[in-house]
Amino acid sequence: MTAQLDAPHDLVGIGIGPSNLSLAALAHGLPRQGAGELATAFYEQRRDFRWHPGLLIEGATLQVPFLADLVTLADPASPWSFLSYLKHKERLFPFYFAEQFHIHRAEYDSYCRWVAGRVPGLHFGHQVDAVRWNPERDLFEVDFTQLDATGEAEALGRTHTRNLALGIGTAPYVPEPLRPLADAPTVPVIHSADYLDNRRRILGAEHVTVIGSGQSGAEIFLDLLRARPAGRERLTWLARTPSFAPMEYSKLGLEHFTPDYTRYFHSLPEPVRDQLVPAQWQLHKGIDADTIAAIHAELYRRTLHGGWPDTVLTPGVSVRTAGRVATTKVELHLEHTEQGTRSRLTTDAVILATGYQERPLGSLLAGLDPYLRKDSSGRPRIDDRYRMVLDPAVTGSVFVQNGERHTHGVGAPDLGLAAWRSAAILNTLTGKEPYPQPDRTAFTTFGLDQREHTRPRPAGELLPLVDHP
């Protein structure tokens, strides 16, 4: 172990996805209390920045306008905006004429890699293993493993910081009955997150089943459909939801992704919040209407000269169990919930578009456990300034980015709130207001009693931690 007793940072970020990259970009060059600039360091286990590489399907776009880049909704004049990236690449005029509000996912990835290559203090190939509070030094200790190009441990290190920002994101979720199959390398059962790496193999399969009716499932079904010959598609798309439902995208519906709604949600009692998140599934789990239209158009095109595409699209179906048949085929045991019927499906490849789950904090934060205040379900309490509620003996803050859906609602993973959340964190951290934020962000007034969730006062001095139930 190379224990470095280095000068402590003001902020260490764990994970460099869009959330913490936004924080790093907005923190760059900010003055700290006292003199000098804010000292920050961010650690990411991957070798370099990659945004969902398995799902950069040709033609797939962001579900949010390009204004939801890493910085613009907090600071449109930032040098790290998407428009600055286009200027740097000498592509502003083509973009202007393209009139594209929803940019290609691959372009968003390139933009983020451009920022990640320029903002200082980002350390890739560093996996953070543990975090502790050191009461003698009033600092957090952060232990990491430096990884080589193959992902093997190369060296161990430690750094110290006054504050932390967790931005470890989500990991692919595989339902219990399918886990043994997904773990067996010989069977072509893959999570949608690995789609592009396996696309050629999947396209070679005689019959393919896609499970899951979210955006990823729809995009993969469409991509496979377009690549298979008419009349010999041999594709099945199954969903547990009662329909292939569109994502809510009405103007007032989108106001659920505003700071106003986030504050309202945070002010609600825990049981109400817990009921709301699953009830609002159509705000984030449905399919973008353009993708649904493209699927329908492609299916329709295949009927123009008579015949019918060899596809099955069935919602309302859950997979009870699954097993291998010989070494290459998979048998899925299905149940239709509304009909109460069961059947079996033999297929040659399965794509699990079954979503993602917040990465567990357990082992990473085990050293902080005695200081963490938790809710009735054992989840960390997070105050209205994105800080974990800690024992008052801890003088530093642990900020949470995209791990606060239980306290801040459906907007937690949304790219449209990332810059705003980063700005809110930096306003709190610096005790000044480098990024002034508007009082109102929605035309909807959420709730009758506004006192519970008015905007936190401009910083200047830190507010006491809100120990919300």
Ligand SMILES: Cc1cc2nc3c(=O)[nH]c(=O)nc-3n(C[C@H](O)[C@H](O)[C@H](O)COP(=O)(O)OP(=O)(O)OC[C@H]3O[C@@H](n4cnc5c(N)ncnc54)[C@H](O)[C@@H]3O)c2cc1C
């Ligand atoms: C395919 C796809 C498309 C999406 N499209 C949109 C969209 O159009 N609009 C929208 O609003 N949202 C979208 N989302 C949702 C969301 O915006 C993204 O998931 C986004 O990547 C979240 O960013 P993040 O930084 O919070 O987490 P992540 O992108 O998951 O990044 C977290 C990072 O932390 C790293 N990490 C984890 N643990 C450690 C550790 N211990 N040490 C070091 N590093 C660690 C991981 O390697 C990872 O790189 C999409 C999600 C997916 C899956």
